[in-house]
Amino acid sequence: xxxxxxxxxxxxxxxxxxxxxxxxxxxxxxxxxxxxxxxxxxxxxxxxxxxxxxxxxxxxxxxxxxxxxxxxxxxxxxxxxxxxxxxxxxxxxxxxxxxxxxxxxxxxxxxxxxxxxxxxxxxxxxxxxxxxxxxxxxxxxxxxxxxxxxxxxxxxxxxxxxxxxxxxxxxxx
Numbered sequence: 636x637x638x639x640x641x642x643x644x645x646x647x648x649x650x651x652x653x654x655x656x657x658x659x660x661x662x663x664x665x666x667x668x669x670x671x672x673x674x675x676x677x678x679x680x681x682x683x684x685x686x687x688x689x690x691x692x693x694x695x696x697x698x699x700x701x702x703x704x705x706x707x708x709x710x711x712x713x714x715x716x717x718x719x720x721x722x723x724x725x726x727x728x729x730x731x732x733x734x735x736x737x738x739x740x741x742x743x744x745x746x747x748x749x750x751x752x753x754x755x756x757x758x759x760x761x762x763x764x765x766x767x768x769x770x771x772x773x774x775x776x777x778x779x780x781x782x783x784x785x786x787x788x789x790x791x792x793x794x795x796x797x798x799x800x801x802x803x804x805x806x807x808x
Contacts, residue, residue, distance in 0.1 A: 647684055659785040743784040750782060754791070754798050 640651040651666075657663025658673070666675050747758040750771075764770025765780070771786035771790040773782050791798050 636677040638677055638680060640675075642672055643675055643680060647680070666781065745778070745782040745784055747780055747782075750787065756798065 638646065638656045643654060644650055644651050645652070654663065658666060664675055664680045666673050668674070747761045750756050750761060751758050761770060761780075765773060771782055771787045773780050
């Protein structure tokens with residue numbers, strides 16, 4: 636059985652936005668994307684939440700919330716296998732995510748303003764190059780021009796025009 640993010644929100648009281656953040660940071664329960672929908676396997680999600688939130692003791696359930704709040708100096712330790720949500724999840728599976736992450740970074744979509752900020756190539760120059768069939772390879776998403784980070788780096792490496800990278804983000808790192 637599979638859950639949608641909305642089902643997980645209803646069952647486990649975790650907002651869909653939180654689930655989206657976990658997916659973006661490659662932490663949280665494993666999910667699959669099928670026909671444009673994000674799905675979580677029921678068994679995997681149950682196991683993940685059990686390791687993250689072990690069942691409270693029966694006597695703690697009956698106490699009011701103000702009594703169950705731990706004091707800052709006496710914070711409870713995490714149970715075995717539980718990890719704080721801020722730590723990146725380490726997979727025991729083969730590089731399923733690292734390969735996907737590398738591919739995403741290599742094929743990251745850039746807008747002309749990104750190239751202007753990174754390399755100092757004005758958006759007007761990029762527009763002129765596109766109209767003349769020169770410049771880095773691009774494609775249009777709807778009516779917007781996009782560049783792939785890896786293709787831009789390859790074009791710059793083989794370009795006759797000297798282009799120097801400014802300080803800032805690495806387009807493929």
